Amino acid sequence: MSTATRGDSLTLKTQLTLVIVAAALIMSAAMGVRQTFGLFIGPFSFDRGMPVTLIAFAIALHNLVWGFAQPFAGAAADRHGAAPVVAFGAAVFAAGLALAAAAPSGWALVVGLGVLVGIGISCTSFGVVLTAVGRVASAEQRSLAMGxxxxxxxxxxxxxxPLAQAVRLNAGISTSLLVLAFVMLLAAPLGIALDRRRSYGALTPATAPHDAATASLRDTLALATRHRGYRLLTLGFFTCGFQLAFIATHLPGYLFLCHMPIGLGATALSLIGLFNMAGSWACGWLGGRFRQQHVLGWLYLIRGAAIAAFFLLPKTTASVVLFAAVMGLTWLGTVPLTSGLVAKVFGTRHLGTLFGLCFLSHQLGSFLGAWLGGFVFDVTGSYSLIWAATAAAGVLAALLHFPIDDAVVDRAPRPVETARA
Structure with missing residues (x-):
């Protein structure tokens, strides 16, 4: 390898590292802030006299808004780059938190935490940020880089x-939300680093043939909707949202009903987040070495088996910790695998839009998982049916993923046959 080639390789690795770090920081801000919303349900209810139902609706609504806004945010990033989309999203996210901090009524809270935060997070999370990483990384590096x-x-x-909790206890709800808004504003300029490919040219040695195609967004969407694998992938992602939202929303309450120690539910959710770091990296690594749809299939099977075992076996502190660890290892590893599979089949030109449509399915599942958990409990007085459905959904998702065809689609124009003389 010549000195110039070696130098170019080091430059490409440096640029990819910069993009990965920027992406991780943006998503740390967006996903971390979102994770704190449950801390404010009680204080908004007790300190401001807002109905718990309305507060919960505001928090649930942002999932739906996020899902419906994601394809549009992804399309904007495909067209204009990630930088302006991230900056806009961070500003809207911060505005939503500021409105919630000063909310004079429950409906202002709904607009802030529900609508504005939903729009903001669609511009600062997976559909925009991870797809930017996917565009910069080579096909061989893409799954691991996203992971x-x-x-x-x-x-x-x-x-x-813990940051939001500490500030809230010492300075109140409003100050805590304003601090979180400031964190989002700090993330706004980091989107500039995600557009390194636009600034420096393609960072990969060769661009996949289907990336070079000049297919329009309309043609690409038509192709995707006809593609059996894309439809199966989208249906499977619905299951992911359903499982995760049910567990994140209702696990603490379920453990309380099982007479487990107070605070164990919060500990379990923290452990899920901690083990998710290792799980996301591992799934990205596996996706670079094995067929991504097969990794996804086994991931859903493991998750479904873990849910079934946890529900059926006696509840102990050790079993809760083990369940949280397994769930964390399989929590969001679906995201780099799903987006990487979309990029492999359809290329990266319209990746934000195509992944955004998949993610809409995920968020519809999230809303249904959170809502159905409460509905089933209200009707039956038990979580048994919804636990069984959540475990069975893992098996169904696995069956949907294993037969997916990951061959690169041919979007080259077909030659026109000339009439014979």
Whole structure:
């Protein structure tokens, strides 16, 4: 290898590292701030006299808004780059938190935490940030790079909760939310680092043939909707959202009903976030060495088996900790694998839009998982049916993923046959 070639290789690695670090910091801010919302349900209810139902609706609403806004945020990043989209999203996210801090009524809280935060997080999370990493990394590095960025982004989920709690206890709800808004504003300029490919040219030695195609967004969407594998992937991602939202929302309450120690639910959620860092990296690494749909299939099987075992076996502190660890290892590892599979099949030109549509399915599942958990408990007085459905969903998702065809789609124009003389 010549000195010039070696120097170019080091430059490319440096640029990719910079993009991964920036992506991890942006997602740490966005996902970490989002993880704190449960801390404010009681204080908003007791200190400001707002109904718990309305507060919970505001928090749940941002999942739906996030899902519906994600394809548009992804399309904007595909067209204009990640930097302006991240800056806009961080500003809107911060505005939503500031509005919630000063909310004079419950409906102002709904607009702030529900609508504005939902729009903001769609611009500062997976559909924009991870897809930017996918564009910069080579096909061989893409899955691992996305996994590392996703793992780094999980750090905020571990750090932001104690920060928000400490500020709230010492200075009140409003100050705590304003501090979180400031954190989001700090993340706004980091989007500039995500557009290194635009500034320095392609960072990969060769661009995949289907990336070079000049297919329009309309043609790409039509191709994706006809692609059986893309439809199966989208349906499977619904299951992921359903499982994660149910567990994140209802695990603490379920453990309380099982007469487990007070605070064990919060500890379990923290452990999920901690082990998610290792799980996201590991899934990205595995996705670079094995077929990504097969890794996803086994991930869903393991998750479903863990849920079934946890529900059926006696509850102890050790079993809760073990369950949290296994769930953390399989928590958000689906994201780099799913986005990497979309990039492999369809290329990266419209990756933000295509992954955004998949993620809409994920968020619909999230809303349903959180809502159905409460509905089933209210109707039956037990979580048994929803636990069984959550475990069975893992098996169904695995069956959907194993047969996915990951061959690169051919988008080259077909030659027109000439009429014979």
């Amino acid at each position: 590392i960025a996703s793992a780094g982004g999980s750090l905020g989920q571990v750090l932001m909760v």
